[in-house]
Amino acid sequence: xxxxxxxxxxxxxxxxxxxxxxxxxxxxxxxxxxxxxxxxxxxxxxxxxxxxxxxxxxxxxxxxxxxxxxxxxxxxxxxxxxxxxxxxxxxxxxxxxxxxxxxxxxxxxxxxxxxxxxxxxxxxxxxxxxxxxxxxxxxxxxxxxxxxxxxxxxxxxxxxxxxxxxxxxxxxxxxxxxxxxxxxxxxxxxxxxxxxxxxxxxxxxxxxxxxxxxxxxxxxxxxxxxxxxxxxxxxxxxxxxxxxxxxxxxxxxxxxxxxxxxxxxxxxxxxxxxxxxxxxxxxxxxxxxxxxxxxxxxxxxxxxxxxxxxxxxxxxxxxxxxxxxxxxxxxxxxxxxxxxxxxxxxxxxxxxxxxxxxxxxxxxxxxxxxxxxxxxxxxxxxxxxxxxxxxxxxxxxxxxxxxxxxxxxxxxxxxxxxxxxxxxxxxxxxxxxxxxxxxxxxxxxxxxxxxxxxxxxxxxxxxxxxxxxxxxxxxxxxxxxxxxxxxxxxxxxxxxxxxxxxxxxxxxxxxxxxxxxxxxxxxxxxxxxxxxxxxxxxxxxxxxxxxxxxxxxxxxxxxxxxxxxxxxxxxxxxxxxxxxxxxxxxxxxxxxxxxxxxxxxxxxxxxxxxxxxxxxxxxxxxxxxxxxxxxxxxxxxxxxxxxxxxxxxxxxxxxxxxxxxxxxxxxxxxxxxxxxxxxxxxxxxxxxxxxxxxxxxxxxxxxxxxxxxxxxxxxxxxxxxxxxxxxxxxxxxxxxxxxxxxxxxxxxxxxxxxxxxxxxxxxxxxxxxxxxxxxxxxxxxxxxxxxxxxxxxxxxxxxxxxxxxxxxxxxxxxxxxxxxxxxxxxxxxxxxxxxxxxxxxxxxxxxxxxxxxxxxxxxxxxxxxxxxxxxxxxxxxxxxxxxxxxxxxx
Ligand code: ADP
Ligand code: MG
Ligand code: MG
Numbered sequence: 105x106x107x108x109x110x111x112x113x114x115x116x117x118x119x120x121x122x123x124x125x126x127x128x129x130x131x132x133x134x135x136x137x138x139x140x141x142x143x144x145x146x147x148x149x150x151x152x153x154x155x156x157x158x159x160x161x162x163x164x165x166x167x168x169x170x171x172x173x174x175x176x177x178x179x180x181x182x183x184x185x186x187x188x189x190x191x192x193x194x195x196x197x198x199x200x201x202x203x204x205x206x207x208x209x210x211x212x213x214x215x216x217x218x219x220x221x222x223x224x225x226x227x228x229x230x231x232x233x234x235x236x237x238x239x240x241x242x243x244x245x246x247x248x249x250x251x252x253x254x255x256x257x258x259x260x261x262x263x264x265x266x267x268x269x270x271x272x273x274x275x276x277x278x279x280x281x282x283x284x285x286x287x288x289x290x291x292x293x294x295x296x297x298x299x300x301x302x303x304x305x306x307x308x309x310x311x312x313x314x315x316x317x318x319x320x321x322x323x324x325x326x327x328x329x330x331x332x333x334x335x336x337x338x339x340x341x342x343x344x345x346x347x348x349x350x351x352x353x354x355x356x357x358x359x360x361x362x363x364x365x366x367x368x369x370x371x372x373x374x375x376x377x378x379x380x381x382x383x384x385x386x387x388x389x390x391x392x393x394x395x396x397x398x399x400x401x402x403x404x405x406x407x408x409x410x411x412x413x414x415x416x417x418x419x420x421x422x423x424x425x426x427x428x429x430x431x432x433x434x435x436x437x438x439x440x441x442x443x444x445x446x447x448x449x450x451x452x453x454x455x456x457x458x459x460x461x462x463x464x465x466x467x468x469x470x471x472x473x474x475x476x477x478x479x480x481x482x483x484x485x486x487x488x489x490x491x492x493x494x495x496x497x498x499x500x501x502x503x504x505x506x507x508x509x510x511x512x513x514x515x516x517x518x519x520x521x522x523x524x525x526x527x528x529x530x531x532x533x534x535x536x537x538x539x540x541x542x543x544x545x546x547x548x549x550x551x552x553x554x555x556x557x558x559x560x561x562x563x564x565x566x567x568x569x570x571x572x573x574x575x576x577x578x579x580x581x582x583x584x585x586x587x588x589x590x591x592x593x594x595x596x597x598x599x600x601x602x603x604x605x606x607x608x609x610x611x612x613x614x615x616x617x618x619x620x621x622x623x624x625x626x627x628x629x630x631x632x633x634x635x636x637x638x639x640x641x642x643x644x645x646x647x648x649x650x651x652x653x654x655x656x657x658x659x660x661x662x663x664x665x666x667x668x669x670x671x672x673x674x675x676x677x678x679x680x681x682x683x684x685x686x687x688x689x690x691x692x693x694x695x696x697x698x699x700x701x702x703x704x705x706x707x708x709x710x711x712x713x714x715x716x717x718x719x720x721x722x723x724x725x726x727x728x729x730x731x732x733x734x735x736x737x738x739x740x741x742x743x744x745x746x747x748x749x750x751x752x753x754x755x756x757x758x759x760x761x762x763x764x765x766x767x768x769x770x771x772x773x774x775x776x777x778x779x780x781x782x783x784x785x786x787x788x789x790x791x792x793x794x795x796x797x798x799x800x801x802x803x804x805x806x807x808x809x810x811x812x813x814x815x816x817x818x819x820x821x822x823x824x825x826x827x828x829x830x831x832x833x834x835x836x837x838x839x840x841x842x843x844x845x846x847x848x849x850x851x852x853x854x855x856x857x858x859x860x861x862x863x864x865x866x867x868x869x870x871x872x873x874x875x876x877x878x879x880x881x882x883x884x885x886x887x888x889x890x891x892x893x894x895x896x897x898x899x900x901x902x903x904x905x906x907x908x909x910x911x912x913x914x915x916x917x918x919x920x921x922x923x924x925x926x927x928x929x930x931x932x933x934x935x936x937x938x939x940x941x942x943x944x945x946x947x948x949x950x951x952x953x954x955x956x957x958x959x960x961x962x963x964x965x966x967x968x969x970x971x972x973x974x975x976x977x978x979x980x981x982x983x984x985x986x987x988x989x990x991x992x993x994x
Contacts, residue, residue, distance in 0.1 A: 676976020789829020
């Protein structure tokens, strides 16, 4: 027999799938013997069946049964005219979705029962107050009566009374308000408010089921990646009353400060109120510590329960409670949300105290949280009141001039002044402005809006959906809800970590966590439970546990040195393009466009010494650790004069009858012959090495000579040569022969034996599919997951995140960018094939990943699963990858 309903004594905290978080924890607390009002939970299974095909057969009978039990326990019937049992009908899914679904209090009150409640409680004011609350909540959520109606009527009643507090409304005022509310219900729905208590209950349960598919809940699930098919449970709980007078009240308690993780008395208390008042901000609550004075006995009992719950859950708990005539009731608990800093401190403190072990502590923090802690922050001692708040879409702190269109952002930034781009919402035309800006602020859109997605991709700070500001692009200004006007050029500070906007320039402080990494690991852990000590403890455990090594992408000496301080085990990707840019560009041009072999040799011989110096610097910084040098990769045109510019200038000279240099005409001809419509699929990577005479020899020689130089001074350089953009094993054959030739030459010249690993990137799908053939010629593979994603999906990595992706996210076609988190089903499957084939052909094949995915937490877990040897990511992501590699291993 299907079972849809569970009494609180029939469940426990591990039944979240079925009872939702709220129901499972109510059951757990009931079984712990805590003072929880009696009740029962209708399962998510019932919700799923209801949403699929209407009310499940048998549900009603089970509810009848549990309601009867509840009525017996309380000695009165639901809505009984002379002494009514009242209940709350509460939503609660497996994952907490705060404020997204509905809860209705005081179910069971009717025109009759309100009189009985007045009589029984001795407080007619309380009875009418409870009834008006039921009417408003039921009207809004069950009957769909939209605002402004109920709130407006309440405001009007308070105005008429000349007060701003609902506490000043007396019995008669509330009675009149109830009549008004009933009239609103009748007018707006064509039916009177239902006077049958059981009908109220059934309608409320259905409304909570339906709220699972409400637009708010759907949007929340999409941004939080909660599956759509879980459904919500519904808990029916006997009411206890915090609005019975000054010896009653309601509140929220945290076993620790969710901002810092510090144990103590944190929370809010609101005397003479019902639960929803705290959230709604109707009146200002007092700090929880005040309860000690107001009601010492309840305070002591609450403290004991807090300690017990934290011990039981072994984590920070947040707790909803109500006091009815001096008697404490617990209405909810859950493992509480917390800031990144609190997460690290709590995990470390609990591990330190032996409450949890270090593996568990590591699981309770994340790489994303660590990344948040590494951004510079606004100085808390200098933070003014925000002028607006919005969605914390991309973390960080940014200060700059407010600018209202992309072109102006580009212009101001080009003058070296920092910019905050302010838009109602952004679209692909704003991309240049977003790139130029330090931060982005929009008044519309949520976490998956264009602004949010692109900002995260670009690493820009973003606050979006700050609805209280009015953006006026034509007038070049914004106005906040409170009437503050910010004009173009005024300085703004935005905090993307918490979603706040401040006037003027808020001072920044460097992250203490970055300072800790910069300093290298302290020999002794720092004293006290401070944040750095917590990070240190968890990083040490991650490093002890992980199998995956973490290297860095770095192409200069200082970057390499920083990466090393941040814990990199070498360089997984040393790009060489910068060695061909700047004032070396003319030599590159000469090398490529050379008319004679002599000219080419001249250019190459002048490029060699500075490149050798570059490598010496990098190998020195990474002494004793591997440095994977990637041969030149980008399409050639990136190093050459612009074709259009040159043609235009020659055409203009011709038209004006000015003489044109023959050399220029020749350059134009060569540029034309090399022009490609789609350069990213053209002559790049190994194709360049094989077709530009002398190029690969130059690079191999610079590497080999740098190696010799380092060894001569007692160093231990460990370069590896990596060939990019291979599609066929024969390309690798040809390159290897040429590189080996150069190594042998330098060996003879120096009298040293030079042998270094030659490997390849796997980034063209064909290479992945022929990995066995390639592995026979390559000592290592490094997956270039950016290009692999681009080529496998057919998505241009430079455009798609701004142009197509936001739409695709809105349409629900994709849940995230495959460039941000590796696509396990497609790219991941191909990688798995290549790993298997590669290791089959060469068991000791080295395997790594370079590219942005190497620093993405979710991707790191996948790479660990694949059994790769290392990931490589930008120096700042190295600690994040170390932490996640540790988490993947415990
Ligand atoms: P949410 O998930 O939005 O917190 P809840 O179901 O927890 O919604 O209920 C909203 C408020 O009503 C909370 O403050 C809660 O403590 C209070 N509440 C719920 N059920 C009862 C009850 N049976 N008696 C008194 N207060 C209740
Ligand atoms: Mg709650
Ligand atoms: Mg590539």
